[in-house]
Amino acid sequence: MERVASRGAIMFSVVSAAITMLLLSPPWAFAAAAGSNCTTSCGNISIPYPFGVEPGCYHAGFKLTCLNDSLLIIGASSAPVLEINLPDGTMLIDVMRVDESELPLPDPESSSNYTTAGTWDVIGNGGDGLYALSGTRNKLVAVACDVQVVLMGLDGDIISTCAAFCSPFLGKTYMVASADCSGVGCCQATIPTGVAVYLLQFRRFNGSWSGEEATVYIVDAERLSSYAMDAGLPSSLPAVVEWVISNDSTCQGNVTSPECRSSHSFCQNSTVFGGGYRCHCSQGYDGNPYVLNGCNDINECESPEIYPCFGNCNNTQGGYLCHCPLGFEGDAYKPTGCKDVDECMHPEAHSCYGICTNMPGTFHCQCPQGRFGDPFIRGGCITSKNSFSGLNIALVVSGGLILLLVALAAPFITRKLQLQRAKRMKEKFFKQNHGLLLQQLISQNTDIGERMIFTLREIEKATDKFDKTREVGGGGHGIVYKGILGLHVVAIKKSKIVVQREIDDFINEVAILSQINHRNVVKLLGCCLETEVPLLVYEFISNGTLYHHLHVEGLISLSWGDRLRIALEVARALSYLHSAASMPIYHRDIKSSNILIDDSLTAKVSDFGASRHIPIDKIGITTAIQGTIGYLDPIYYYTGRLTDKSDIFSFGVLVIELLTRKKPFIYRSDNGDGLVSHFDSLFMEGKLVDIIDPQVMKEENGDVQEVATLAVMCTKLKGEDRPTMREVEMTLENMRAKNGAANKTAPACSHRDHILAQGANQELSRQYTMEEEIMLSARYPR
Incomplete structure (x- = not known):
């Protein structure tokens, strides 16, 4: 073996x-210090002192070996x-x-x-x-x-x-x-x-x-x-x-050492080895601080890309001076720091007694029209007898009229050009965003509203030209504005990123989303295609998000009854998107901040910026990874394979968040586990009371164990082990019916509930493998 x-x-x-050879180095430390007979390179590698090859050419412990004049190695x-x-x-x-x-x-x-x-x-x-x-x-x-x-x-x-x-x-x-x-x-x-x-x-x-x-x-x-x-x-x-030069000594006074032999050098202690030091050239110098006269002045003026100077540069020992050229003043170290001196503003300093015209770095002085002589002498400009003829008067008057006409017409011409340019840009973006295709879909499909396409002028009027005071939210996909279109209050989403490859599928997805009519899904009312990135118009939900209702300060949050009902409403919405829509739609970013709450505390799934529709004849697609840390399906993350099970995993995390009031994207247990992994471990050990929200434990009617079992099944590592959203919806419906109306018959899904509970209980005797633990608790690098 x-x-x-x-x-x-x-x-x-x-x-x-x-x-080994370093220990055999001679005791003299700085004998030759890279003398004339010392090898200074091996192959294309330079050998600066304190390193060296021959005896007397290196400091103790820094001997190198050059093999065949080409290969440099440490000792032997x-x-x-x-x-x-x-x-x-x-x-x-x-x-x-x-x-x-x-x-x-x-x-x-x-x-x-x-x-x-x-x-x-x-x-x-x-x-x-x-x-x-x-x-x-x-x-x-x-x-x-x-x-x-x-x-x-x-x-x-x-x-x-x-x-x-x-x-x-x-x-x-x-x-x-x-x-x-x-x-x-x-x-x-x-x-x-x-x-x-x-x-x-x-x-x-x-x-x-x-x-x-x-x-x-x-x-x-x-x-x-x-x-x-x-x-x-x-x-x-x-x-x-x-x-380091030595591992058992430090700099004298923390700045000097005999080994720092060059002037303009200093010693600095090392923190890497717990002792020892190195020598460095002082600021403004470079070279070898270990040899005499090894640190040489840097000519900063020869390297303006490193030492910026936007005026006249003069090198000095250990530095440089930079000043503005003659006729300029200011800070020459900045790109636009030197400003032209207006000499005409200081006639007493520049002795101009005529008409002064400022020029970059200088000025021009001349006698007034009709006079001649020396304008730099007081009284030096003499009046000419024929100084002001009728032709001069005509030229002045005509020139003034022309300037007046240009000044009056300029605003109208500029405004006209701006309007024409804005119109061309709107038409360009409308075609680029496949507006013609959407118009064709509207004419062929009576299910799509006639007012689905809005103009940019309407959107700007509704939002006061995207005023900052109209912002009501934002996230990874864009900023949401509150606006008024007609008599309706709407939410207008302005995306941040342009991805041309996704715009090609945008119109079909808008057409599909516009047909979604579910009480627990935010309704898409239309879009504007006259901007670089299409703007989406949704119904406005005024009562904030589930995240803000759940994670409030204090001990009391949403009641357990409301949390269970909200989980059921989200399950209904996802079940509808997965199986009842004309084409299956996978949300890809289910989380508490994407669940809006209306005035009656009804949940509505929102933010379809990451959603994808899936053709009916396919069970999934491979796509770029999108989602939120903590809610993201690990199998989807590692394989890029998007299926309905990815939304189910995120829903399971949301249920755990409702049970525990812990934030999945930042939670870490004492052992460094994420929320899902820690919850699963406590579930298997029968210690859920250690993580369940105390308010839930006080208000629940014996159904927390069932809900926790459902959450564990939804967050199984393998997608095929997770239930469908329809099965999840039926299970929650059964719990609600059993707890809220004893005189009503629960939906016929108790057999599936038994299977879900049985499958979760079988996990009590199984520990996660290291691979699963890593995949579930890792801090995803996104």
């Missing part, structure tokens, strides 16, 4: 010699050096990957799913206290299916972990954009700062160690997107190593 490949021996006994290790960065105190090295087969498998007679922990000394000799992997720059990356990778400290404490799964429709192959390693075929996690040696383990979720082998990297996160993790996995990837 002990399988250790030759490469594995190098990796887990450690890229061991990586720092096999980790190639790709780059050395003095200002950042970092080094880029090539780190070999680790394969799952390089660790011994667990004893087949034991119940463990973990490999035997292997030591991963990435740099060698534990970095000798001078080197450690950067936690801010690097990522732990695993390419695998159904495997958890665990990174531990030498004391056995877990310091980083990630898990990767492969959905069935992907099979055994996966194409992953590396920067997108989010858990499907590839995962990533952060690593701690200042650690050089780890323990590494693998865990298989399915208990099988056959099939695709897991591979682990530590890699520079900035370069991760450059590598495609597909069939041809690289044998190594670059990682960032941080270093």
Whole structure:
């Protein structure tokens, strides 16, 4: 069972010699400091002091080896050096990957799913206290299916972990954009700062160690997107190593140190290793602070893209000066900071005794018409005998008349041009939004109202040109305004985003939604197509949302009777959309803030901005993921496959929200579980009283357990295990009839209720697998 490949021996006994040669470095610390006989590069890699190759050319602990004048490595290790960065105190090295087969498998007679922990000394000799992997720059990356990778400290404490799964429709192959390693075929996690040696383990979720082998990297996160993790996995990837001059001393006075040899340099203590320091060039200087005269002044004027100057730039030692050109004043460090000086406003300073005309950076001074001479001398302009002829008078009068006519006509011409341009834009948007197709549908379908298409002028009049005071709400899909069309108060939704590929389906969906006539669905009255994004007109519901009624301050919220009735009304609406509409409609964003409440506390489903209609001959479609964190169906999230079961999962979350008064999108238990996962665990343990709203426990008539059972069934991980909305509606109808009117006969669905309860009770003895727990409690990255 002990399988250790030759490469594995190098990796887990450690890229061991990586720092060995550092310990053998000579005791002189700064002997030559990159003298004339020192190697300054290996291949295309520069070697700045304190690093070096020959004796006397490096500081203690910073010896490198150059193989064949082309490959630079740390001492005698096999980790190639790709780059050395003095200002950042970092080094880029090539780190070999680790394969799952390089660790011994667990004893087949034991119940463990973990490999035997292997030591991963990435740099060698534990970095000798001078080197450690950067936690801010690097990522732990695993390419695998159904495997958890665990990174531990030498004391056995877990310091980083990630898990990767492969959905069935992907099979055994996966194409992953590396920067997108989010858990499907590839995962990533952060690593701690200042650690050089780890323990590494693998865990298989399915208990099988056959099939695709897991591979682990530590890699520079900035370069991760450059590598495609597909069939041809690289044998190594670059990682960032941080270093300090010494791990057991600090800067003198926290600013100086003998090792900072250059003038215009300073010492700065490091917080990465818990000790040690680095040298830096002072502000306005760059170069090597570890050698004499290594820090040189930066000529900022040669790099205006870094050091902005929008006037005349003069370089100084450690900085630069920027001032406005002659004839301008202001702040030359800003793009428009230099303003022209109007010399004509200060004639005493510029001695102009004639007509002064300001020009950029200067001015022009001339004698008045009919005079000649020197206008810069007081009395220097002399009157001409023929200064003002009849021709001059005629020119002045005619010019004045022309200017008067232009001034009078300009507003009318401008207004006319603006109206014509606005008309052309309206016609363009109307055609772009398929207004002609909607007109054709109206003429062919008498079920669609004749006043379904509204003009932009009507909408602007109804909303006072979208005045801010008319805003009554908003969300991920747009802003809602309150308006008055005719004698009716309406809600007008103005979308935020233009997605041309969805506008192609917009008109058909408007036609379908306009035919929905259900007391628990907000009625779509029409639309305006004369804007870039179509505007939708709905009936106005004045009493706010279920979210605001449920999550009020204090102990008392909606009564249990009202909550149960609202759940039934939402179920009726969704059942109608799924099975009774002319074409099935999936809402995709069921949540408490999208349930409007009218004055009689009747629920109405709203916000169809994310909804999709599904052709009758199809059971689902693959589409871009939309929805709200906490309510989103995990199977739909991972597969993109939209079915009616996605709305049922969101409805189940809504029922849990009604039972607990907890907010699904922010709730986290003490163990870090989301609302759905925590509720399911308490349900299976018979401890629902720990999470149910105390007001519900006081008001309920013994039906909380039934409602909780229904919520658990609706939020099953697998869509096929969830009931249909029609079955949910019948179950809630039966509860209402049983509790509210004992003299009435409940709908004939008790057999289905028995099946729902039986299915939920069977779950009491089953624990969620890790995969399900991750999918249900994860903080979705959206």
